[in-house]
Every structure is written in C-alpha cells, then in structure tokens.
Amino acid sequence: xxxxxxxxxxxxxxHVDHGKSTLADRLLEFTxxxxxxxxxxxxxxxxxxxxxxxxxxxxxxxxxxxxxxxEEYILNLIDTPGHVDFTYEVSRSLAACEGxxxxxxxxxxxxxxxxxxxxxxLDNDLEIIPxxxxxxxxxxxxxxxxxxxxxxIGLDASDAILVSAKEGINxxxxxEAIIERLPEPKGDTKAPLKALxxxxxxxxxxxxxxNIRVFDGFIKPGMEIKMMxxxxxxxxxxxxxxxxxxxxxxMLEAGDVGYLAAxxxxxxxxxxxDTITTVCNPAESPLKGYKEITPMVYAGxxxxxxxxxxxxxxxxxxxxxxxxxxxxxxxxxxxLGFGFRMGFLGLLHMEIIxxxxxxxxxxxxxxxxxxVIYKVIKTDGxxxxxxxxxxxxxxxxxxxxxxxxxxxxxxxxxxxxxxVMELCQDKRGAFxxxxxxxxxxxxxxxxxxxxxxxxxxxxxxxxxxxxxxxxDYVFSEYKEDNLVKVDFLLNGDVCDALSLIVHRDKAYTxxxxxxxxxxxxxxxxxxxxxxxAAIGSKIIARETVRAxxxxxxxxxxxxxISRKKKLLxxxxxxxxxxxxxxxxxxxxxxxxxxxxxxxx
Amino acid sequence: MIDRSIxxxxxxxxKKCHYCDFFSITTLDDTTILHxxxxxxxxxxxxxxxxxxxxxxxxYFGGGTPSLLSSKYIGEILNIIKAEFxxxxxxxxxxxxxxxxxxxxxxxxxxxxxxxxxxxxxxDNVLKKLGRLHNSEVALNAVKEAxxxxxxxxxxxxxxxxxxxxxxxxxxxxDLLARYVKHFSIYILTVAEDTxxxxxxxxxxxxxxxxxxxxxxxxxxxxxxxxxxxxxxxVSNFAKAGCQxxxxxxYWNKRDYFGVGPSASSYVNGVRFLVSPTGYFNVTETSYxxxxxLTQADDMFEHIMLGFxxxxxxxxxxxxxxxxxxxxxxxxxxxTKNSEFLSIFxxxxxxxxxxxxxxxxxxxxxxx
Numbered sequence: 028x029x030x031x032x033x034x035x036x037x038x039x040x041x042h043v044d045h046g047k048s049t050l051a052d053r054l055l056e057f058t059x060x061x062x063x064x065x066x067x068x069x070x071x072x073x074x075x076x077x078x079x080x081x082x083x084x085x086x087x088x089x090x091x092x093x094x095x096x097x098e099e100y101i102l103n104l105i106d107t108p109g110h111v112d113f114t115y116e117v118s119r120s121l122a123a124c125e126g127x128x129x130x131x132x133x134x135x136x137x138x139x140x141x142x143x144x145x146x147x148x149l150d151n152d153l154e155i156i157p158x159x160x161x162x163x164x165x166x167x168x169x170x171x172x173x174x175x176x177x178x179x180i181g182l183d184a185s186d187a188i189l190v191s192a193k194e195g196i197n198x199x200x201x202x203e204a205i206i207e208r209l210p211e212p213k214g215d216t217k218a219p220l221k222a223l224x225x226x227x228x229x230x231x232x233x234x235x236x237x238n239i240r241v242f243d244g245f246i247k248p249g250m251e252i253k254m255m256x257x258x259x260x261x262x263x264x265x266x267x268x269x270x271x272x273x274x275x276x277x278m279l280e281a282g283d284v285g286y287l288a289a290x291x292x293x294x295x296x297x298x299x300x301d302t303i304t305t306v307c308n309p310a311e312s313p314l315k316g317y318k319e320i321t322p323m324v325y326a327g328x329x330x331x332x333x334x335x336x337x338x339x340x341x342x343x344x345x346x347x348x349x350x351x352x353x354x355x356x357x358x359x360x361x362x363l364g365f366g367f368r369m370g371f372l373g374l375l376h377m378e379i380i381x382x383x384x385x386x387x388x389x390x391x392x393x394x395x396x397x398x399v400i401y402k403v404i405k406t407d408g409x410x411x412x413x414x415x416x417x418x419x420x421x422x423x424x425x426x427x428x429x430x431x432x433x434x435x436x437x438x439x440x441x442x443x444x445x446x447v448m449e450l451c452q453d454k455r456g457a458f459x460x461x462x463x464x465x466x467x468x469x470x471x472x473x474x475x476x477x478x479x480x481x482x483x484x485x486x487x488x489x490x491x492x493x494x495x496x497x498x499d500y501v502f503s504e505y506k507e508d509n510l511v512k513v514d515f516l517l518n519g520d521v522c523d524a525l526s527l528i529v530h531r532d533k534a535y536t537x538x539x540x541x542x543x544x545x546x547x548x549x550x551x552x553x554x555x556x557x558x559x560a561a562i563g564s565k566i567i568a569r570e571t572v573r574a575x576x577x578x579x580x581x582x583x584x585x586x587x588i589s590r591k592k593k594l595l596x597x598x599x600x601x602x603x604x605x606x607x608x609x610x611x612x613x614x615x616x617x618x619x620x621x622x623x624x625x626x627x
Numbered sequence: 628m629i630d631r632s633i634x635x636x637x638x639x640x641x642k643k644c645h646y647c648d649f650f651s652i653t654t655l656d657d658t659t660i661l662h663x664x665x666x667x668x669x670x671x672x673x674x675x676x677x678x679x680x681x682x683x684x685x686x687y688f689g690g691g692t693p694s695l696l697s698s699k700y701i702g703e704i705l706n707i708i709k710a711e712f713x714x715x716x717x718x719x720x721x722x723x724x725x726x727x728x729x730x731x732x733x734x735x736x737x738x739x740x741x742x743x744x745x746x747x748x749x750x751d752n753v754l755k756k757l758g759r760l761h762n763s764e765v766a767l768n769a770v771k772e773a774x775x776x777x778x779x780x781x782x783x784x785x786x787x788x789x790x791x792x793x794x795x796x797x798x799x800x801x802d803l804l805a806r807y808v809k810h811f812s813i814y815i816l817t818v819a820e821d822t823x824x825x826x827x828x829x830x831x832x833x834x835x836x837x838x839x840x841x842x843x844x845x846x847x848x849x850x851x852x853x854x855x856x857x858x859x860x861x862v863s864n865f866a867k868a869g870c871q872x873x874x875x876x877x878y879w880n881k882r883d884y885f886g887v888g889p890s891a892s893s894y895v896n897g898v899r900f901l902v903s904p905t906g907y908f909n910v911t912e913t914s915y916x917x918x919x920x921l922t923q924a925d926d927m928f929e930h931i932m933l934g935f936x937x938x939x940x941x942x943x944x945x946x947x948x949x950x951x952x953x954x955x956x957x958x959x960x961x962x963t964k965n966s967e968f969l970s971i972f973x974x975x976x977x978x979x980x981x982x983x984x985x986x987x988x989x990x991x992x993x994x995x
Contacts (some may be wrong), residue, residue: 551838553968553982553985553989554967573839575838575985575988576839576841576984576985577815577841577842577845577984577985578984578986578987578988579815579984579985579986580987581814581815581816581862582814582817582863583878583879583936584689584875584878585634585878585884585886585892586636586649586886586890586891586892588878588892588894588899588932588933589919592925592929592932595932595987595990595994596994598987599991602991
C-alpha cells in the first residue's frame with residue numbers, strides 16, 4: 028500500500044504575534060514528539076534572538092506522529108519565517124507542503140502578513156484550514172474574525188477550528204482536521220528524483236545540511252546528486268528526518284520531508300528553492316518557483332575598535348555559512364577605517380545579523396545608515412549598480428538615478444486612514460487603491476520607494492496608528508526620480524561614512540537634522556569645527572561645534588602629580604576609541620547616535 | 628648638596644568642605660594627633676638619614692588644616708626638620724583656615740615667613756555652599772591681621788562655582804584683598820567624584836557653569852590681577868614681583884621634594900613615594916609607602932605636563948640635557964599639531980595664555 032496516504036505535509040501561516048510558534052509547540056507536545064520536560068517555549072525557534080523577538084528566521088521542520096482511526100499518520104510540520112524580509116523563504120517552505128493552517132488572532136483579526144501569506148499559499152495551490160487562535164482571551168471576537176476571513180480573504184470560515192494554543196484547547200480537533208482535510212502528497216517514487224530545498228544550514232561535521240521535500244523519486248546515501256540551478260554534483264552521505272532532532276534514515280522518497288547531507292562546503296551551492304536531482308537519471312525540468320535571492324538593503328559595518336577588523340571578518344564568514352542571503356565585501360572608509368559593505372534582505376535581517384555579530388562574537392560595531400541599491404544611468408549610456416552613496420559617480424557623469432519601488436499594503440483601522448495617507452504621501456508614496464475590508468479595517472495600497480521604507484517608515488506608521496496598522500511590501504520596479512547625494516563635511520573634509528542619497532525635496536530637512544545631531548554628538552575640541560551638509564559644492568546646512576574652552580586641572584602640586592597623570596592616561600585611552608577624522612575626533616558611540624536619526 | 632623641599636601634610640579638619648577630595652580626617656582626639664606628630668617626626672628622621680646630601684630650601688605645611696594643629700606640635704615638627712637637615716629657610720609657609728584660631732605671633736617666632744590663607748571667597752553665599760565654616764568678615768579680618776606679622780601673604784580663592792557672584796563683584800573682592808596680599812592662588816572649581824558637590828550636581832541641586840562662562844570669569848580675573856601688578860606665573864597662581872611661591876615652583880620645575888604625612892607624595896632621585904593614608908594611622912602598619920621608579924618616558928612626560936603649567940613654560944635646552952634627547956625631534960608631531968597653541972621663545976616652550984585652560988588636550992599629544 029502507498030505509505031503516502033498516511034503523510035500530511037503542512038505549515039502554519041500567521042501574522043507576527045498571532046501565536047504561530049506557540050501553536051507549533053502545542054502540536055509537538057500533543058503528539059508526544061517532544062516530552063514535556065524537554066519543552067522550551069517556542070521550541071522551533073533555535074536562536075536566542077528568534078525566541079526573544081518572537082520571530083522565526085531559520086526554518087525547522089518536525090515530524091509528528093498521530094494515530095487516527097487506528098492508523099498511524101506522519102505529519103510533517105514546516106515552520107515559516109514570520110517577516111516581510113523573508114517572503115521568498117516563506118514561499119519556498121509553503122511549496123514544500125500540501126496544506127497550511129492559517130492562524131488568525133481572535134482579538135486582532137486579519138493583518139497585513141496574514142493576507143500576504145495566504146496569497147503565497149494560494150499561489151502554491153495549498154489547501155488552507157482557517158484556525159482562530161486565542162479564543163480564551165476576553166477580547167476574542169470569533170464571529171467578527173470569521174467574517175473577516177470570509178470577506179477579506181474569501182475563505183469559508185464556517186468550519187474554522189477554534190483553538191487556544193496557550194491553553195491547549197482543541198488541539199486534537201485540529202490534528203484530526205489536518206488528517207481529514209489536507210490532501211496526501213502526490214508524486215511518483217519511480218520517476219527521476221525531484222527534491223525541493225527549502226532551507227539549508229551549515230554543520231561543522233556534515234557540511235551543509237539541506238532541508239528538503241521529495242516530490243518525485245527517492246534519495247539515499249551513496250547517490251550522486253546534482254543541483255539543477257548550477258549543475259554542481261555531490262555524493263549524498265546521509266538522509267534523515269526531524270524527530271524533532273535530526274535522525275538518519277535509510278531513504279527519503281516522494282512525499283517525504285527530511286534532510287540531506289552531501290559534504291557540501293558552501294551554503295551558496297544549496298540555494299533555497301533549487302531542485303535536487305540525480306546525476307545518472309536527472310529530471311527533465313526543475314520544480315517551478317526558483318529565484319535567486321538578492322540583498323535589498325546595504326550598509327557599511329565596521330568594528331568600533333579598528334584593531335578588531337580580522338575578528339569581524341571571521342565572524343561574518345561564520346554567519347555567512349548559514350545565510351545564503353547575506354552578502355559582504357571589504358570596504359574602507361576614511362572616517363571608519365576598514366570594514367565591510369554588507370547586503371541584507373531587509374532591515375530586520377540587518378538588525379538580526381548586527382545583533383548576532385555583537386552578541387555571539389562579542390564585537391562592538393559601527394554601522395552606517397542602510398542604503399538601497401540604486402541604478403545609475405551614466406551619460407555615456409552605461410548602467411551602474413550603486414549600493415553605497417560613496418560609489419555614486421560625479422554628478423556630471425550621471426544621466427539619471429533609478430531607485431527601487433515597492434508595492435506596499437497597509438492595513439489600518441479606518442480612524443487612522445488620514446495619518447497613514449499623510450505618512451505615505453510624506454514618504455513619496457503614490458496612491459494605488461483603498462479598500463474597506465469591513466467596518467474595522469481598511470487596506471491601502473501604495474507604491475513607495477524602498478529607501479523611504481527602510482528609513483523610518485515602520486516606526487512612524489506604528490506611532491501614528493498607535494501600533495494598529497500593519498505593513499507588507501514586495502519589490503515592484505525601478506523608477507527614476509530626482510535623487511541627490513548629500514555629503515557631510517567636518518572642518519571642511521567630507522565624512523564619507525555619513526553620505527546619503529536622498530530625494531532633492533527632502534535633502535534640506537534631512538541635512539539640517541543630521542548637522543544638528545552632529546553638533547550635539549561631536550565633543551568639543553580645541554578648535555571650532557564647522558559641520559556642513561552639501562550637495563556637490565553647494566552648502567545646504569551648517570552648524571558649528573564651538574571650541575572647548577576648559578579642560579585644565581586647577582590644582583597640581585606634589586601630591587597631585589600621580590593622580591593627574593592617571594587621569595590623563597584615562598583620557599588618552601578614551602581617545603583610542605575615537606575615530607580620527609582629519610583633525611576631528613569623534614567617539615564611535617557618537618557616530619552611532621548620528622546614524623540612528625529618525626524623523627519623528 | 629642637592630636642593631630639596633619638604634611638605635608636611637596636616638590631615639586634620641573640623642569638617643570636610645563640599646568640594647574637597649584631599650585626604651583629611653575629622654578625628655581630633657589627643658591620641659590620634661600625638662600618633663600623627665610622632666610618625667611625622669620619624670618620617671623626617673628617616674628621610675634625613677637616607678638622603679644626607681640634602682639642603683632644604685623650602686618648607687610647606689599644608690592640609691587639611693595645619694592651623695588646627697597646636698603651634699606646640701608645629702614647632703616640634705619644624706625643629707626636627709631643622710635639626711635633621713641642612714636648611715636655608717628661604718621660604719617657610721603655613722596654610723591657615725580663617726575659621727580656626729590662629730596664633731600669628733607664634734608662627735612668626737617659629738620662623739614662618741609666608742602665610743597662605745584659605746579665604747576661598749568674600750561672598751557669604753558661596754562660602755556657605757562650598758561648605759566653609761567662615762564668613763567673609765572673618766576671612767577679611769584674618770587677612771588684615773596676618774599683615775601685622777607677615778609681609779608675604781597669599782590668598783586662595785575659588786572661582787567658577789555654580790553660585791559665583793558677578794564678575795564685577797569678584798573684581799571688587801580682588802581689589803579689596805590685593806591691598807593686603809602679595810600672592811593669589813585662583814582655583815577654578817574642580818568637582819571630583821566622592822565629594823558632596825559631585826552628588827549635588829548629580830542630583831541636579833546645582834548646575835555647573837558652562838565652560839565658556841568659566842573661561843570668561845578666569846580671563847577677566849586674570850586681567851584684573853594683571854592691572855594690579857599680580858602676574859600669572861602658573862595656571863592658577865599670580866604674584867607681585869619676587870613673591871612667587873618658591874616651594875610650589877619646585878614641583879613644576881620637577882625638583883626633588885619630601886612629602887611627610889598621610890597621602891603625601893615624595894619625589895626623590897627619580898623615585899616617587901606615596902604614603903598610603905590608611906596605613907598611616909594603623910600603629911602596626913609599617914609598609915605604608917608605595918614606591919614607583921619613573922621610567923624615562925614617565926619622567927619626560929611629567930616634565931612636560933608640569934612645565935606647561937608655567938607661564939614661562941620650560942627650557943628646551945634643559946630638557947635635552949636632562950634626558951639626552953632632541954625635544955623638537957622627539958615631539959615633532961605633537962608640536963606641529965599644537966603649533967597654534969604653543970609658543971617657542973628664547974629656548975623656552977610654553978602654552979599661549981589664551982589656550983592655557985585647554986592644556987590637558989595639548990599635553991595628551993605629548994603622551995607616548
């Protein structure tokens with residue numbers, strides 16, 4: 028008998044905070060996949076940062092066993108990352124499943140990411156089971172949420188499963204629904220191997236470990252396998268399942284979810300979304316949906332203590348082993364010394380990487396303001412990709428500058444539509460559409476430059492809507508606009524680390540804010556320091572850091588000499604942490620405070 | 628014979644002033660005082676035995692509050708110094724606090740020829756907030772009375788406090804005091820940690836004056852004093868012709884000195900001793916002296932750090948001879964970087980008066 032009849036592959040999709048990870052925990056617990064005593068809150072989120080922030084970055088699948096009507100079922104749960112930065116990863120993990128649990132918070136209703144994820148699931152032809160979570164909350168409004176699911180998403184919510192993941196209510200009902208309502212995996216075990224990579228991690232002993240879903244054929248150790256995107260071949264050394272820990276098995280076949288190791292040294296060779304086949308009997312075509320992922324946001328990352336450059340390089344290398352989306356190349360700045368230009372999927376990705384570098388590798392970092400990737404058409408007709416303001420050519424060589432635009436969807440209560448539209452306008456957004464989803468929710472569609480989104484859009488949105496609005500966006504197109512580079516000069520010298528590309532209309536306000544901030548942050552020195560902002564040679568803002576007037580110790584007699592010397596030694600050590608910029612010294616901390624400027 | 632000086636630290640105070648971070652004790656019982664006096668005498672004898680090639684040119688009793696110690700004990704200590712060392716008694720100073728009863732006549736008889744009076748301010752509000760025990764009237768009287776016995780009188784003032792009177796009022800105070808004294812020490816208030824003043828500022832009870840205001844006060848007082856023929860010879864010290872403190876100049880010119888008493892420091896033949904104040908009153912404690920031999924680099928830096936305090940700076944030739952280096956070459960980078968702030972004239976290098984208050988930043992560049 029076909030064992031696939033008793034396999035269900037599913038994932039959980041939800042907006043952040045709607046209880047996805049808690050529900051996953053409960054499923055693991057209820058099926059005895061994890062003993063209660065081994066249970067940590069949100070088990071599938073491995074990294075400290077994931078648990079602290081309540082987000083999932085790396086995907087961890089788990090195999091659950093459940094008896095239903097006397098038959099043993101294998102339920103493969105594939106967790107999905109919960110953030111807009113990782114939309115592509117989400118779509119690939121969805122592609123590994125036949126069904127999805129759509130979790131909606133009984134008190135909060137449908138949010139931006141709920142919908143994005145539903146669309147992704149529908150794109151992948153997934154069967155969706157609506158699950159209304161947190162029904163134990165006082166503020167739960169089940170009928171309203173059901174209406175939202177029907178009106179906004181267009182799914183039949185009459186048989187939505189009502190659960191409380193926290194309290195463990197109706198978990199059994201949910202498990203039965205998974206078995207009865209989700210389809211069994213299809214596929215042909217005799218056809219050439221087709222396995223989808225939906226994540227990969229680096230293991231010091233086994234090399235890269237790919238999380239895979241087998242669609243056709245089978246795979247076992249000893250087989251020669253091949254990556255269909257780049258043709259690279261490896262010998263499979265181990266296959267296994269997640270129990271939830273890795274457990275080797277003899278073979279994975281069509282319908283199975285598991286992992287594969289093949290002494291692969293480089294995580295780049297195992298791109299998420301790629302199809303694995305065999306060398307001797309390759310599939311004709313790969314699974315659809317593979318896309319090369321490219322960073323969207325770039326920033327300069329420097330060690331606060333310049334002597335730790337090598338440590339930073341080693342740390343980035345280590346993180347890169349596990350993160351194909353991370354890009355980096357050496358960069359040097361006259362202000363910050365040696366560091367790296369790093370590329371990220373988005374702001375969250377950037378924050379996570381920064382935090383991991385600081386925490387796991389004990390580094391102190393100075394990070395420049397994030398920049399998007401601009402396309403510059405030069406006067407000679409050639410096109411240049413610019414991921415850092417310092418790489419922008421001379422104005423005379425520029426014909427036009429194109430910037431990335433995203434399709435942004437904002438969900439907000441109707442009360443805040445005014446402030447949200449104002450914000451979008453302010454961020455150079457172009458209005459596309461407004462839909463009243465129901466009495467309590469409006470969906471606004473805008474085309475907005477990504478550079479505005481990564482500047483401070485999310486924080487402004489939250490503060491203008493008291494946290495009620497949610498945002499999602501996808502890349503749409505490159506578009507020309509009137510963009511200029513603003514440089515900042517300290518004592519007449521351009522401080523390259525501070526340069527930014529901005530729309531001409533906003534250049535003055537931004538320049539003024541940053542010069543003011545610089546004035547505050549730069550400690551007084553022995554001479555007056557003019558702080559200027561300039562577009563080309565035109566000064567558009569100016570502040571002055573007044574000269575320091577006093578640092579002397581009034582008394583210095585016999586008994587004070589050692590004390591005074593110690594004080595000076597301390598001052599001298601403090602100076603070492605300063606960035607020498609021409610004749611101006613700026614503490615690394617001050618740099619950070621300047622770069623963290625916000626509009627509000 | 629090597630010219631050296633001796634400093635006696637008298638740590639006793641009735642009450643600690645709010646800004647003071649010097650070592651002082653308010654235990655004034657006979658046993659403690661006697662213990663202190665005996666220990667001082669022993670130290671003096673030890674120094675004299677160890678360095679018999681010494682000629683003591685200046686003696687300085689500072690504190691603390693030396694005038695709290697009875698003149699009997701002061702006399703005993705002074706006598707031991709004169710008995711154990713060769714002395715030339717060029718300058719013998721005692722610091723007095725107007726809030727104590729001062730036996731001027733005895734001091735004169737014992738051989739003191741210079742008096743330093745801790746006036747601090749002639750503004751009663753400032754005096755109160757600094758935690759001083761006297762008022763302006765008492766202070767002024769002390770200054771006047773000292774004049775009956777002494778010619779060479781110095782007066783300490785504190786400026787740049789959060790409660791400074793106007794510059795005009797300060798100027799009037801200087802005018803008044805200048806009639807009686809030959810020397811002023813004008814200290815910009817420094818707020819050290821572990822002082823009451825520091826806590827008050829931390830708690831926002833007082834707000835420190837802005838640097839530029841303090842600098843304005845300092846320079847207007849400087850020019851006021853100049854017009855009264857008190858010339859600045861060190862950052863905080865102003866004197867009529869011939870009335871500079873010889874003892875204190877010794878520190879800034881890096882000459883040897885002995886320090887006696889708890890927390891006092893000595894510098895002899897390139898070695899610095901520090902007398903730990905905690906061990907001092909512990910009868911059984913014998914190893915209360917911490918010695919550190921200065922490296923040539925340390926010694927050179929100290930020479931610069933102290934020399935730059937002086938209006939005249941220091942002699943480059945003397946520096947080169949003393950350390951067998953070429954000053955201009957060794958410190959070429961620092962000199963160039965600070966060329967705007969420094970002057971070199973007739974072999975002497977000094978900080979221009981205009982920049983004397985940012986001396987720390989300048990000397991940091993001379994630190995290796």
